[in-house]
Every structure is written in C-alpha cells, then in structure tokens.
Amino acid sequence: MREFEVRNAHFDRLFNTPGLMWLGQNTNHFPTHPAVLRAMADCIASEEFHAYAPPAGFEALRRGIVADLGLDAGNASALVTDGAVEALYLACHAFGATGSTFVTTDPGWKWPMHFARAAGATIVEIPIYGPEHDFRLSPARLEAAVDERTRIIYLVDPNNPLGVCYTEAEIRAFTDIARRAGAYFIHDCTYRHFADSHTLAASFYPERTITIYSFSKWLGLAGLRVGALVASPEIIERLAAAPPNNLGSNVLSQRAAMAGLAVKDEWMPEINRRQRRNQAAIHAAAATVPGLAIPVYPSQANFLVVECIDAGITPEALCEAYRASGIMIRQGTYHTPAFGHRFVKVSTTVPEGWADAFCAQLPQMVERARAITEPGPLF
Ligand SMILES: Cc1ncc(COP(=O)(O)O)c(C=O)c1O
Numbered sequence: 001m002r003e004f005e006v007r008n009a010h011f012d013r014l015f016n017t018p019g020l021m022w023l024g025q026n027t028n029h030f031p032t033h034p035a036v037l038r039a040m041a042d043c044i045a046s047e048e049f050h051a052y053a054p055p056a057g058f059e060a061l062r063r064g065i066v067a068d069l070g071l072d073a074g075n076a077s078a079l080v081t082d083g084a085v086e087a088l089y090l091a092c093h094a095f096g097a098t099g100s101t102f103v104t105t106d107p108g109w110k111w112p113m114h115f116a117r118a119a120g121a122t123i124v125e126i127p128i129y130g131p132e133h134d135f136r137l138s139p140a141r142l143e144a145a146v147d148e149r150t151r152i153i154y155l156v157d158p159n160n161p162l163g164v165c166y167t168e169a170e171i172r173a174f175t176d177i178a179r180r181a182g183a184y185f186i187h188d189c190t191y192r193h194f195a196d197s198h199t200l201a202a203s204f205y206p207e208r209t210i211t212i213y214s215f216s217k218w219l220g221l222a223g224l225r226v227g228a229l230v231a232s233p234e235i236i237e238r239l240a241a242a243p244p245n246n247l248g249s250n251v252l253s254q255r256a257a258m259a260g261l262a263v264k265d266e267w268m269p270e271i272n273r274r275q276r277r278n279q280a281a282i283h284a285a286a287a288t289v290p291g292l293a294i295p296v297y298p299s300q301a302n303f304l305v306v307e308c309i310d311a312g313i314t315p316e317a318l319c320e321a322y323r324a325s326g327i328m329i330r331q332g333t334y335h336t337p338a339f340g341h342r343f344v345k346v347s348t349t350v351p352e353g354w355a356d357a358f359c360a361q362l363p364q365m366v367e368r369a370r371a372i373t374e375p376g377p378l379f
Contacts (some may be wrong), residue, residue: 083227282348
C-alpha cells in the first residue's frame, strides 16, 4: 500500500478505537462548555447550515478573534479558515516564492515547511533542541539565518513540541530582523492561550506579521476545523482574493467558536489549572523512572516533551507500548528527524483520569518498550 494510504488508515483506526485516550495531538478533551454545545444544537435545529457562510467568516467572529488577540481593529483584520492549517497553507503559498528562503526552527511544526517547499521556497531550519540553545531560538541565530532571500520567518510560539514561549524582548528582536529583511513574519499562536504570558509580533511589526489563530486547542474544536489568520487589511485583501475555500468556513464550527469566545474568560483559567495539574503529574511520574527527563517544565503549551533516549528505548517503541494499552502519545520524529529519536510528546488537555493512567503505567511501559524492536509505522 502507498504511504499516504497507510497513514490515513492509521488515523482512521485511531479515531475509531473506542475509548482511546488521546494524549498525542494536543487536542482538548475536557468536556465542552454548555454554551458551546447549545450554540451548535441551535445551529443544527434551525438548519441554517443550508446557506454558505460569508467568505471571510461571520463578521462577529472576525471581530471576536481580533479582540481576543487584543489587536487594534483598525489595523488588523481576520480571515476565518478551516483551521489554522488552512491559514498556514494560504500564507505559505502566497509568500513562499521560488528562490526565496523560509526560515524556521527545528523542532517546530512540519506542515508549513511542506507548504512553502511546494511553493518553491528553500527551507532553512535553525536547530534549537538542546540545553546549549536553552531549547529556544535566539535573535543572534535568527539573524545569522536570514538574508535578502528570506520571504518568510515562521515561528511557532509557544513552540510545538517544546512548550517554550518567547519574551517581549525576543519578539521585538525577531520582528526587527524580519523588518530589516523585508520578510513576512508568520507567528503561529495556536498554543498562546496556555502560556502564562504571550507577546504578539503583530504589536511590533503590524505591516508584515501574519498571526495564526486556532480554535482546536484552547476550545477543543479540532474536529470542527475552524481557525483564522489575522494580518493588515492590505495582506487580507491579497489573501482573500484566491483562498482555497472562498465559500466560507463551516457554519456550525463558527457558531461554536463565537460561543467559545463569549465564555473564554470563564473557561480558560480552569482549563489551564487542570492541564497544569496534569503536567505536574507527568513530571512527577517521569522523575521516578531512570533515564526519563522533561527538559522544559512547566510547558507554556498543553503538552510536555518526555525524553526517553537515556532510558535506552526508542520513542516509537514507547508509543507502540502505550497504543496497545489504549493510550496515544506522539513520537518525536513527527516533529523533527534530527532530534526526534530522543523524545515522545504527551498532551495535557485531557481528563485527569487519562493523565493518571499514563503516569501509573509509565514504569511498566518503559519496560515493555525494551522488548519492542519493530514497532509498526507511526505518523
Ligand atoms: C503549531 C501548529 N499550528 C497549527 C496547527 C493546526 O491547527 P488547526 O487544528 O487549527 O488547523 C497545529 C496542530 O497541531 C499546530 O501544532
């Protein structure tokens, strides 16, 4: 079978596994806020979904996203997309020209690299994994990687998978570098709502920053596919001219997103309290198993990197051991061929019982992984 078919069948199998504990995709599995459920039920009952939504999204949702970011509505405009990934696809194809470079970190999120490469750009990855880099990008190393060919700087912040989040001084320095090069700064803020504090690049470089926004993680709407990009009205005008989906995003999803924004102040503190509690439980469990380590703690996102290389097991074997026990975690190679053999990633926006099941089984799973020499293909 071709690789794509194997990959699709893999995710189909996972989705259709009853009771699977999803600790691998940073999705949010806490029960949905009743107001969000009600908005969706009303949408279905009224059958309003027979009509297309407005091409850039409902005006109220567009305003709500810009307001949630705290950006100036006169200077920033939102384009609602089918998840953050469509926003990234659009921006990478629009600006990743042949002969240009696309500069990002390793590790980071891999799909935008595929998009920019398909558009003709050359990918430049700056390694940030390791204590020698403090697991983060420094302005000096970004400066060294950027030149006049650079059209896009792509920063995942908080970083997936590391969970580091950049300071205001760092963001200022990064945007100064982008401005000097005339590059677009794609600031992927998919995980910003989990950070103790977060600085938007758009505050310092509004003219060429594209802020990527997702409802998949903080609100838990991954399967509903709704997100956005936020940029200057000029950039939105250009991107809205030929988007992949000019018939408007899913009406049901947008209703859920709007209801979520309305209850966000009540919803997020509790979500964050619970996911940080899960982080603490996993941190404590890993400390009891020789060879395991958590290099970034607490994570500013809803997941933790758990290093397993010094335990003498592969990430794939550990994932396979857990999968057989009904728990999905993610192997590091999903994020980075260079460093992926060192770690697994474990998501924390899950019911406490799931995190505790992961923790309770950790010693025995590490032992079981030692015997797994040929795990099946993982993606
Ligand atoms: C950094 C990053 N950006 C974007 C996405 C995709 O988000 P969405 O579900 O909104 O398309 C993900 C999903 O894991 C991600 O990790």
